[in-house]
Amino acid sequence: MRKSIATVSLSGMLPEKLEAAAAARFDGVEIFENDLLQFPGTPGEARRICADLGLRIEMFQPFRDFEGVAPDQLLRNLDRAERKFDVMEQLGTELLLVCANISADASSDLDLRAEQMALLAERAARRKLRIAFEALAWGGAVRTWRQVWDIVQRANRPNLGVALDSFHTLAIRDDWQGIKDIPGQRIFFMQLADAPWVNTDPLTHSRHYRSFPGQGEMDVTGFVGAVLDSGYNGPMSLEIFSDEVRAAPARSTALDAMRSLLWLEEQVRHLPSLKHPERTHGQLGRAVLLDPPPPPVLHGWAFVEFAVDGPTASRLREFLFLLGFCPIGRHRSKNVELLGQGDVRIVLNLEEDSFARGYFDQHGSSACAVALACDDAAAALARAEALGATRVEGQVGPNELTIPAVRAPDGSLVYFFDTHQGGSHGFEADFVLDAMPEGAAALDTCLGTGARIDHIAAVLPPGQLDSWVLFYRALLGLEPQPNTVLHDPYGIIRSRALEAPNRKVRYALNVSDRPGTVVGRTVGQFGGAGIHHIAIAVDDVVATVRQLRARGMPMLAIPANYYDDLGAKYGIEQATLAAWSELGVMLERSGEGEILHAYSTPFDNRFFFELIERRHGYQGYGAGNAPFRLAALAHWASRHGNPPPVNQHTTHDPLS
C-alpha cells in the first residue's frame, strides 16, 4: 500500500520533516497546516521540496469549525475555505481534511451539517478539490465515523468522502467492524495511530500519548482490516501526536514510522477478512501487503558479546571467573575469547580497529552484541531487512561461519545464529577450544548445567522506549507486556518487557528521564543504551549464591528490614529468612508462583548479573522487589564512586 505520514508526526521545521519522510521511503505526506505556517518559504516552495524528494502531498490538514453554524458565519467560513483552497492549489494537493465541528455552538442537526458540507464540497468542486470529512473522538454532536458517514451520505456530493482515523474510533471503543460496509471509494483517507490505554479523556489521550502502530495497545490491525474490506485503496497514513515524538529526531522517528507500517501490513495480511472470514487479506490479494518471512523461532541467546580493551578484559575476566564462568577457547582468527558455564556463553572482543572497539570507545565497557539462536537465520535476517533493519557484514576468515547480523537502534548488533549449524553452541566452531578439565562432562562450575539466560534488561536513553519496543516486536515477533513504573530512590523508571511466544527470549527495557536514578546515571555516564543486567536462570538460587560467595563473588546486599517485612507478609520461618538475608536472596509471590532471585554487585557501575529461580510457573520479573534492588544498587554506587549528580538547585535558597 502507499505509505504516508502527517508532518505533525515528525519534529523540526518543514524541510527536515520532509527530508526525514523521504529518507525513510515514504511515498507521501499530509501537510499539517501549522508546519506550513511556520515554514519561511511559500507553499509553492514546499511543493517543490516535496517533488524533489519524490513525495506526493496526499492531503492538506486540518480545516476546522466549519459546519453546523449560523448563515452569516457560514459565509465567513466559506471565505476562509477559499483561502485554504488557494493554498492547496499552490501546494498541488487536491484533498482537504475537514474535522467535524466540535464547537459547543455547533448545531446537532445532521441535515444542517450535511447541507453546509455540501456547499463546501461544491466550492471545492469548482477547483477540482475533494473533501475528506472526519469525526473527532472528543466531538459533541458528531464524534463517530457512523455520524460522519451519515452526513456524507446526506450531503451526497461526489467529491465529499469520509476520513477514518484509527485513534478516533479505537480510543472511544467504538465499533469499527461496520466500516467494512462503507463503499471503499467513499473513504477518501485512512489515518493510523496506536496508543497505550491511559486513564484520561480522549483529547488528552490523543494530544500526548499517540504512538505508531505496534507501539501501543490498540487493535490497529483489525481496524485496517475493516477498512480494506470496504474496498479502500488509498494510502495508509500515520498521524501521531506525542510528547515523546515531538522531541525525538525526525530521522529516527520516520524510520520507526515506516517500520510500523511494514509490520502492520504483515499483520493485516494474516488477518481473516470480515467479509470473507474463510480467507485472510493476503489470500484475497488486497492491496499489496508486505509478506516477509514469519518471525524466527528463538531458542535463547547463543552468546552475549562484550566490547573491551585489554585492561577492561582483565577485570571483566576476573569478574566472570568469580561468577563461575570458565574460559572455553579463543577465536581462530581474532583477538576474541569465549567463556561459559551451563548454557551461557560470553564473548570478550578485544579486537582493535573493529566494530567492537568503536562501540567500546563510545559506550565504555558494555555488551556490544547479542546472538540469538534461531531455526532459520537466513529467514530471520530477511525478515529484519524487510522490516527496515540494516544488515551488517563482519570480517569472516577462511572456513569460518558467517553469522548474519543487523544493527539495533543504539548501534549494537543482533546476530542470528542458525541452530542447524550445530545447535546453539555451533558458533564455537570458530574457536580453538580449550581441553575440558578431566572428568568434566559439561561446564557446571557453579550455576549448574541447566544455567541459561532467562532475560536481558537494557537501559535506554529518554524517549527511545517505543522505538525499541517496535524493533523487537517487528523483527523478532516478541510480544510487548504492559508498561510499568519502578521506583528508584532518585526518580521513577519506566519499564516494559517483551517476550517471545515460547518465552525463551525476554527483554526488559528501562528508561529514566532524570539523571539521578541508577538507570539515568548509566545513560549520563555512558551516553547511550546498553545491557543493564543479564538474568541467568538456575535450579537453586540459594545453593548457587552460597557457592558464589564461597568463591569470593560480592553479591548485592539487601537490608535486614526487607526480610523482617517478608516474614510478616508471607509468614516465612526465621531460619529461612536468615539464610536469604545473608545471601541477598529476595522473594516475590504472584498467585501460585514465586520467584527467588539475587543480584551480583555491578561491574564498573554499568551492568550486573541476576540469578533467578522461577517456581510453580512464575512468569514475572520480581517487579515488587525492584525498589529494594534499585535502592541497594544506588547505595552500592554511592559508596563506589558513582553518586547521583549534584543538581545546582540544591546549592541555593537554604532556609537556615
Add this chain to the structure above:
Amino acid sequence: MRKSIATVSLSGMLPEKLEAAAAARFDGVEIFENDLLQFPGTPGEARRICADLGLRIEMFQPFRDFEGVAPDQLLRNLDRAERKFDVMEQLGTELLLVCANISADASSDLDLRAEQMALLAERAARRKLRIAFEALAWGGAVRTWRQVWDIVQRANRPNLGVALDSFHTLAIRDDWQGIKDIPGQRIFFMQLADAPWVNTDPLTHSRHYRSFPGQGEMDVTGFVGAVLDSGYNGPMSLEIFSDEVRAAPARSTALDAMRSLLWLEEQVRHLPSLKHPERTHGQLGRAVLLDPPPPPVLHGWAFVEFAVDGPTASRLREFLFLLGFCPIGRHRSKNVELLGQGDVRIVLNLEEDSFARGYFDQHGSSACAVALACDDAAAALARAEALGATRVEGQVGPNELTIPAVRAPDGSLVYFFDTHQGGSHGFEADFVLDAMPEGAAALDTCLGTGARIDHIAAVLPPGQLDSWVLFYRALLGLEPQPNTVLHDPYGIIRSRALEAPNRKVRYALNVSDRPGTVVGRTVGQFGGAGIHHIAIAVDDVVATVRQLRARGMPMLAIPANYYDDLGAKYGIEQATLAAWSELGVMLERSGEGEILHAYSTPFDNRFFFELIERRHGYQGYGAGNAPFRLAALAHWASRHGNPPPVNQHTTHDPLS
C-alpha cells in the same frame, strides 16, 4: 502548628531524607515503610538518627489490607500487625496509619470492618500504640472520610481514630466541611497534599501528580480550616507522591515543603471559621498559625540587572541602543551602568569580584537580578524571610540606598525597592545621572514615555516549575494561572503564568524536559534558569517596530504563511497584513480583546525582548502564537550557531 513530612515525599535514601527534613526545620516525619525496608540499618538506628536531628517520628505508615476479611485471614493479618508493632517499638513511634482495605475481596459490611478494627486497636493498646484509620480515594466499599469516621465510631476504641488526607477528600470532590463536626481528639493525624486538576483516575492522580499546598489547584486551605474547626491540634504533615519530586534533590524539596506549610498557615489564619463564620482562624487563636506581613503591593519592576563582563557589556549596550535604550548614568561607587527608556530601567553590572560576576561565570550573559517596586520594602523582606527565603546583603557605599534582597531558587536576586524612596526610579539616587538631552522631557526615544515591563518570561531547568510557582506565590502573593503546553518544533514546553492582583507584575515560567527545544537549548548551554524574555508594553506596536527597524534593530521574522492564515481567520485586509508581515507583528484575539506583539532577535541565543500592545482588556500572553514564535526562534538559532543537539539516536539504523 507542628510540621511534619512523610519520608516518601523526599528523594534518596532514608538518612538523606531525614537530614533534608531537619535542615528545613521540620519538627517530625512520617516513616514510610519502604524507606525503612531500603535502609541498611536497624529501626533502632533510624530512631537514633531522628533523635540526633531533633525529628520526632510522628507516625509509621502504611499498613494495608487488614480489615473486612475472613476469620483465618484476620488471624494472619493480626500476626502481621504484631510484627509491625515490633518495628514501631524499635522506632519509638506510637501511631500507625492503617489504610482502609481496598481489596475487591474486602467486605462492604461496615460492622464487620469495625469489629476487626476494634481487634486491631485492642492488640495495639496492649503495646500502648494507636491506630489512625484512613480512607483511600480509590477505595471500593470504603473511600470517604465519613465512612472511616463511621467505622471508627462503631469500633469505639479510645486508641482508634481517623487520619485525614486532603488529597483523598479533595480529589474526589467529596464534601470536607462536615469534618468540622468530628471531635478533634478523634482525628489522630492530618496529611496534606495539593494537586493540579488532571483528567485521570484518583489512583493515577495520587501516585504521579501530587504537589505541595499552593503548587496545585485544590482548596487545601479550606480543608485545613475544617480540620482546625474540629479542634484538631496534631501536626500538619505533608505526603506527596510525584514523578517530579521523586527525582528532585531532597534538600530543595524539603525547603519547598516547609514553605508550602508556612504559606498554608497564613492562608488558614485569614480564613473565616466554619463554626464561627464571623471570625477568622487567626482571630480564634487556633494553634499557632504563622502571621507574616501581607504580600507586598507591587508597582512593577524598578529595574532588571544584567551580569556582564566587559566584552559582553559592549555588545549588550549596542543591542539595547538599537532597542531605543539610552544611557542614564553610572553608579556612584560601583562599575555599574544604568540605561532606560520610558519607565523601563536596565542595569549593567560589570563589577568584578561581585555576586554578579559569579552569576555571569556560572550562567553566562543573563539577568542576575530584578528589583520589584513596592509600597513597603521592609515588610516585603520580612514576609520573604518568614516564608523561608534567604536575605542577601550587598555592599553599600556611604550615603547609598540599602535595597533589601532575597535569593531566588536559581541563585539570582529579587530586590524590593520601596517606592517611598522617590518612586519606582528612586534607586537612581545611587547613580551619577547624565545630563538629559536638550529639550527632552523624558526618555522616549522609541518605545514611548509609557513603555513599561508587562511581564518577564523565565526558563527553568526540568523539574523546577512547582518550586518557582510556590516561591512567587508565597513571597509575592502572585496568583498562579492554569498550566499550559506550548509546541516548540523540537518538543513541548510546559508553561505557567503568575500574576499580581493588580497585574503590574506578571511572570511566565517555562520548562522543557528535552534538550532540543529553544527552552531546552538555553538550559543545556547555560546550566540553569534565567530570564528568557522581557515583554515591554507600548502604545503602538506597529509604529514602535517601524522605528526600531529604522534604527537597524533586527526583529524576529515571521513567515508570510502565518499572515495568509491570519487573513483567512479574521478577515483582515491585505494592506494591514502586509505591514504586519514586513514588521513581524503578530495578532491574537480572545473574546473582545486582542494582542499585537513582536519580538526582537535574541541576544547570544539567550534572551530577547517582546513588544506588546494589549487592546480592549486582553489579559493573556498570545499563547496561540507561541508555536510560530518558537519556530521562528528555532529557525533563527539554527542559522546563528545554536542548532538543536544531535541525538546519537539519529546516527544509526538507516533504512537505506
